[in-house]
Amino acid sequence: MHAQEEHAGKNPARGTQAPPKATAGPTVMGPGPMTASGALTLQRSIGNQAVARLHAATSARDTGLPVQRSPFAPVPVQRSPDNDPKPKSARQQALSTHKAVKEHWDHSYGGGNQGNGPEEAHKRFSRSYRGGDEAAQTLSHQAFLVYDAQAGLREQEESEEESVNEREVQGMLINNRLLFASNFNESMELFEDYQTDGKDGRDAYSEIIGTHQSDQGREANLPNADAREYVDRVKRAELKTKSLFSKSKPRNPTGDATADALRKRHGKPVMIVDISDPPKPLKHLLTHEDYIGAIFLITFGEEKKLVHAEQKLMLALHRSGVTPEEVRGPHAIMGRYRGCLCCTAALKYYQSRFTGLQFDPNPGFYYWTSLANLYKHQDHVVNDPKFHENMMELAQGLPSSSALSRVKPPANAEDRHGPQITEPASSAARRGYRTSSDTEGETETDSDRMDTDSDRMDTDGEYEPKPRAYDLTYTEDSAGKLGKGSKAQNSRSRARATRIVSPEGREEIQIAYLNNDTEAETNAYKKWHEKGASQAELRDIVMEVDVSDRSEAAVYSHVTRYVTGKTGHEKRDNTASGREDIKRRKTGVNTGKKESDSTGTGWQKMTRDSDDWKRLLAKVQADDVFYGEWQRRESDPDLGVIPFSKMSPELARYVADQRSTYTVSSMAGLLHMQEKTTRTNLVKNYGPAKPLATTSAQGAS
Numbered sequence: 046m047h048a049q050e051e052h053a054g055k056n057p058a059r060g061t062q063a064p065p066k067a068t069a070g071p072t073v074m075g076p077g078p079m080t081a082s083g084a085l086t087l088q089r090s091i092g093n094q095a096v097a098r099l100h101a102a103t104s105a106r107d108t109g110l111p112v113q114r115s116p117f118a119p120v121p122v123q124r125s126p127d128n129d130p131k132p133k134s135a136r137q138q139a140l141s142t143h144k145a146v147k148e149h150w151d152h153s154y155g156g157g158n159q160g161n162g163p164e165e166a167h168k169r170f171s172r173s174y175r176g177g178d179e180a181a182q183t184l185s186h187q188a189f190l191v192y193d194a195q196a197g198l199r200e201q202e203e204s205e206e207e208s209v210n211e212r213e214v215q216g217m218l219i220n221n222r223l224l225f226a227s228n229f230n231e232s233m234e235l236f237e238d239y240q241t242d243g244k245d246g247r248d249a250y251s252e253i254i255g256t257h258q259s260d261q262g263r264e265a266n267l268p269n270a271d272a273r274e275y276v277d278r279v280k281r282a283e284l285k286t287k288s289l290f291s292k293s294k295p296r297n298p299t300g301d302a303t304a305d306a307l308r309k310r311h312g313k314p315v316m317i318v319d320i321s322d323p324p325k326p327l328k329h330l331l332t333h334e335d336y337i338g339a340i341f342l343i344t345f346g347e348e349k350k351l352v353h354a355e356q357k358l359m360l361a362l363h364r365s366g367v368t369p370e371e372v373r374g375p376h377a378i379m380g381r382y383r384g385c386l387c388c389t390a391a392l393k394y395y396q397s398r399f400t401g402l403q404f405d406p407n408p409g410f411y412y413w414t415s416l417a418n419l420y421k422h423q424d425h426v427v428n429d430p431k432f433h434e435n436m437m438e439l440a441q442g443l444p445s446s447s448a449l450s451r452v453k454p455p456a457n458a459e460d461r462h463g464p465q466i467t468e469p470a471s472s473a474a475r476r477g478y479r480t481s482s483d484t485e486g487e488t489e490t491d492s493d494r495m496d497t498d499s500d501r502m503d504t505d506g507e508y509e510p511k512p513r514a515y516d517l518t519y520t521e522d523s524a525g526k527l528g529k530g531s532k533a534q535n536s537r538s539r540a541r542a543t544r545i546v547s548p549e550g551r552e553e554i555q556i557a558y559l560n561n562d563t564e565a566e567t568n569a570y571k572k573w574h575e576k577g578a579s580q581a582e583l584r585d586i587v588m589e590v591d592v593s594d595r596s597e598a599a600v601y602s603h604v605t606r607y608v609t610g611k612t613g614h615e616k617r618d619n620t621a622s623g624r625e626d627i628k629r630r631k632t633g634v635n636t637g638k639k640e641s642d643s644t645g646t647g648w649q650k651m652t653r654d655s656d657d658w659k660r661l662l663a664k665v666q667a668d669d670v671f672y673g674e675w676q677r678r679e680s681d682p683d684l685g686v687i688p689f690s691k692m693s694p695e696l697a698r699y700v701a702d703q704r705s706t707y708t709v710s711s712m713a714g715l716l717h718m719q720e721k722t723t724r725t726n727l728v729k730n731y732g733p734a735k736p737l738a739t740t741s742a743q744g745a746s
């Protein structure tokens with residue numbers, strides 16, 4: 046069944062778009078995650094199939110509209126009789142994508158410096174990189190060493206000029222040669238004196254990675270735990286690399302292609318290559334056998350400002366014109382940090398052509414600047430609907446950060462290509478390091494720092510990996526954290542967060558909660574959490590029926606206690622507050638539903654096609670002030686929510702009464718109001734909601 050058939054002519058939204066048959070289809074999205082104009086915009090920009098997919102992915106779980114039963118049904122082509130839709134510019138495409146991403150990842154962290162993300166994030170713990178990931182891991186190690194080297198050179202410069210704040214180096218392994226790039230061109234240009242054609246017998250790459258920052262430089266402005274993490278990671282990278290370069294080791298015993306390429310560096314060039322103006326055609330540099338083992342330090346002269354390192358590497362690949370068939374052997378892009386959302390989606394896009402391309406699939410947070418660079422310099426990516434789909438797919442999941450290497454993976458961690466847990470995003474690490482390996486290396490001959498006097502990495506040391514002895518627990522991870530994010534004003538994340546729990550499951554949870562049935566509650570939370578429901582989703586389900594005015598954080602920790610089986614017996618404090626919560630909950634709600642739970646909680650979702658919404662809308666229209674605000678938001682979703690104070694007492698009373706039948710969340714959604722404040726104000730002014738069964742005698746007002 047199509048949206049069109051389902052909703053044609055039923056749009057009650059006066060004053061927005063008239064619903065002539067030709068346009069009544071997919072624009073009628075109700076209060077869900079995509080607005081009429083948003084859907085139309087997307088449709089014009091990325092095609093119907095993508096819209097259908099998005100539509101399915103976001104709104105099916107949220108709106109409860111009947112149309113969602115066939116989420117993959119093709120959406121009818123949107124036609125606008127007045128003007129031919131013009132193809133969008135890459136900037137417009139990027140803005141559409143930006144807007145769509147921010148509907149999911151609607152919190153800004155560190156005042157924007159740490160990017161945007163949702164309320165939760167994955168924390169990833171040390172894992173094994175053996176069995177196929179060695180080349181990528183070695184590449185990441187090289188990125189660490191080249192990063193430390195540029196920081197060391199910058200230290201030596203002691204120039205008065207304001208230097209750039211370099212945060213990243215990424216490497217690309219392609220056709221047995223290595224490319225490195227940084228966020229700022231200046232950082233690669235620091236290696237000017239290390240360039241060689243290879244004919245002078247100089248091992249310039251060893252010199253580069255034998256260059257280091259001072260300990261003060263490494264530790265400056267970092268919390269102790271982070272400073273130690275950085276130093277530990279560089280040292281591990283150094284030790285590992287030292288061993289790779291060791292003459293006594295059999296060559297390439299593990300199939301590590303990055304190590305292979307590095308071992309072929311002797312007699313080969315180390316050169317800075319500006320991809321805006323390469324000294325030789327890029328294709329030649331990336332494919333010719335003369336350059337096997339070469340090291341290219343990539344800059345991008347057309348952009349003086351920050352461009353994420355991995356974007357420069359992708360651009361080098363793109364501009365080279367190298368075809369997938371011309372890439373032989375392992376191909377990877379990897380850095381010291383995990384990619385941001387945009388770079389990860391772009392890497393995924395490149396991977397759809399270069400199918401062997403390896404990269405870190407777990408993105409960090411989202412930055413508009415990254416997407417802005419992509420549309421400016423790689424519009425072919427942004428203009429492809431596939432890229433938008435990649436972005437949306439990733440934005441429907443969670444960003445990741447890494448625990449300190451020293452942290453033991455907690456017992457409740459799930460194995461997601463390495464141990465992982467979900468936590469509030471405020472606890473995510475500020476530093477975006479990739480997940481660390483679970484081993485430490487030692488060389489048999491010496492475990493000291495490399496001998497920098499010789500500027501050589503060659504040694505007779507043997508690298509002996511051994512499992513890391515973790516000395517910290519998850520709760521002792523004192524790395525700098527993101528801290529609480531601030532929610533973008535115009536977002537409605539609650540309605541848009543990923544939804545897993547079925548309507549029956551919601552009811553089950555709500556009944557258990559309202560009945561204060563510990564066992565049923567525990568079972569319900571655990572069951573749905575195992576099926577992938579986040580604690581935030583469970584919290585929201587509880588918040589929908591809770592009238593005790595508990596904060597979101599209190600309900601979140603309530604849910605957490607049940608999910609983790611820690612219902613308050615471990616600590617006296619928790620026990621006390623937990624029981625207190627339940628007492629308040631009990632007084633707030635008539636729990637007499639227990640005997641008649643075949644009808645569930647009795648509350649329904651008000652939807653746009655229900656008659657009661659039409660009646661409510663009539664009341665809205667009678668409230669001039671509120672109706673004006675409401676109309677504006679119907680056509681412009683970015684205006685944010687309407688404050689409760691804009692409601693006339695008559696309208697508020699009417700909405701309060703509707704609570705006997707309908708959930709506040711569904712009504713707040715339709716009214717463009719914030720769920721929590723609406724609920725709180727209604728309870729304050731008109732008392733708690735009463736389930737239908739206990740109020741039915743009063744009838745409708």
Ligand SMILES: [Zn+2]
Nearest residue numbers: 353385388415
């Ligand atoms: Zn990025």
